[in-house]
Amino acid sequence: MPEHLNRNSISALLDDPEGVPGGLDHLAECEDCAHEYEQMSRMRMALSGLPDLDPPPDEWSRVQAELGFEPLGRGLLAPVWRKASSWPLQAAAVVALFAAGLMVGQSIATDDAAAPGIPRAADNAGSDDRTGTQNGMLDVEPTDAYLRTVADLEALRDLDLGANSLRADPEGMAERITHLDAMIEASSEALREAPADPVLNNFLFQLVDEREKVAGQLVQTLRMTAAEY
Amino acid sequence: MSDARLIAAARAGDRRAMAALYSAHCGRVYSVVRRMVGDDHLAEDVSQDAWVRAFQKLHLFRGESSFGTWMHRLAVNAALNRLRRQSKRPDVESTAEINSPPPATDETVLNQRLLGQALDRLSAGYRQVLVLHDVEGLTHEEIASRMGIAVGTSKSQLHKARARMRDLLAPARARNEAGNHA
Numbered sequence: 001m002p003e004h005l006n007r008n009s010i011s012a013l014l015d016d017p018e019g020v021p022g023g024l025d026h027l028a029e030c031e032d033c034a035h036e037y038e039q040m041s042r043m044r045m046a047l048s049g050l051p052d053l054d055p056p057p058d059e060w061s062r063v064q065a066e067l068g069f070e071p072l073g074r075g076l077l078a079p080v081w082r083k084a085s086s087w088p089l090q091a092a093a094v095v096a097l098f099a100a101g102l103m104v105g106q107s108i109a110t111d112d113a114a115a116p117g118i119p120r121a122a123d124n125a126g127s128d129d130r131t132g133t134q135n136g137m138l139d140v141e142p143t144d145a146y147l148r149t150v151a152d153l154e155a156l157r158d159l160d161l162g163a164n165s166l167r168a169d170p171e172g173m174a175e176r177i178t179h180l181d182a183m184i185e186a187s188s189e190a191l192r193e194a195p196a197d198p199v200l201n202n203f204l205f206q207l208v209d210e211r212e213k214v215a216g217q218l219v220q221t222l223r224m225t226a227a228e229y
Numbered sequence: 230m231s232d233a234r235l236i237a238a239a240r241a242g243d244r245r246a247m248a249a250l251y252s253a254h255c256g257r258v259y260s261v262v263r264r265m266v267g268d269d270h271l272a273e274d275v276s277q278d279a280w281v282r283a284f285q286k287l288h289l290f291r292g293e294s295s296f297g298t299w300m301h302r303l304a305v306n307a308a309l310n311r312l313r314r315q316s317k318r319p320d321v322e323s324t325a326e327i328n329s330p331p332p333a334t335d336e337t338v339l340n341q342r343l344l345g346q347a348l349d350r351l352s353a354g355y356r357q358v359l360v361l362h363d364v365e366g367l368t369h370e371e372i373a374s375r376m377g378i379a380v381g382t383s384k385s386q387l388h389k390a391r392a393r394m395r396d397l398l399a400p401a402r403a404r405n406e407a408g409n410h411a
Binding site: 006007008009011012014015036039040043044046047048050051052053054055056059060062063064066067069170171173174175177178181218219222 | 234237238241242243244245248251252255256257258259260263264273276277280281284285340341344345359363364366384385387388389391392394395398
């Protein structure tokens with residue numbers, strides 16, 4: 001029997017059975033080389049079947065940071081407020097401040113107004129029982145500050161809705177979605193402080209509906225643009 | 230939503246579309262990068278760079294291939310570029326050619342963890358070609374083009390890499406064999 005095939009030749013045979021003169025004939029006769037061929041073939045198959053690895057859990061955050069995006073969620077408002085003074089972002093900031101004003105204003109207003117047996121915001125001062133605070137908020141008289149904040153909020157929202165027709169191009173719609181996202185995020189943040197507030201809830205629903213509408217328009221526009229090509 | 234729609238939205242600045250594209254392809258990107266560079270920390274850096282570059286250059290994506298293919302190419306190039314910059318470092322892994330006859334007996338210990346460990350121990354040159362060919366399925370022509378080497382060099386490196394992998398896996402096979410007999 002001729003000498004054994006070296007591993008390079010066996011590897012070459014895996015990719016090109018005709019690539020090594022006499023190689024296949026040798027494999028048919030030599031048990032050791034045939035065994036090595038089999039093992040190397042299995043290794044190649046195992047390599048081709050390796051599953052995907054999980055990327056580091058913070059990779060997307062780092063990518064966003066590199067791209068200069070502000071992280072969504074906590075910390076969104078302050079940097080956005082500094083960077084831009086456009087009214088949708090101002091609205092987002094107003095929403096974030098809304099809850100604080102609401103809490104303070106309503107706490108003052110409820111001192112004498114709450115019905116017996118119904119928990120009041122003031123009752124829960126220093127307590128982590130948010131449910132009691134929420135219930136208390138349902139039975140309060142709005143303060144002037146609260147009404148002014150709501151009015152400001154609605155005015156800003158109307159400005160935002162009115163501007164929609166001005167920017168029908170994809171970039172404008174995408175920009176608007178970004179603004180709406182900011183407001184949704186801020187509203188959600190505010191609702192964590194005042195979950196039962198009907199004005200905030202209504203405001204959030206309107207924002208979400210509006211975002212859906214704009215996103216649908218964007219998809220439609222992109223589809224039409226694609227069809228033109 | 231299809232990649233095409235996501236790309237259009239991402240180009241328009243929709244961060245959720247970007248996140249969706251990332252989510253759909255991050256595993257494959259990280260995998261090829263990690264296996265090519267053979268190091269966790271370096272892989273994190275290179276994979277992140279690849280994604281940043283992808284979103285910065287998304288306007289250059291023409292749709293001639295799928296986004297996944299485009300992104301994969303970008304990731305491979307990012308890994309190769311980083312490894313080239315580090316090529317002055319000495320290869321710690323032996324590159325001696327294995328010409329001895331194959332052992333008479335063998336045990337197939339090819340589980341994924343062992344394969345991953347063996348890949349990490351390969352020299353960078355062997356590892357790159359082996360990963361690109363046997364794991365990622367590139368042809369020698371594609372590998373030669375990407376790495377700036379001759380097709381024959383790619384083939385030669387691959388065969389040596391496979392042989393070296395067999396050597397690196399041998400102790401594990403032996404331990405497994407001993408365990409089975411115990």
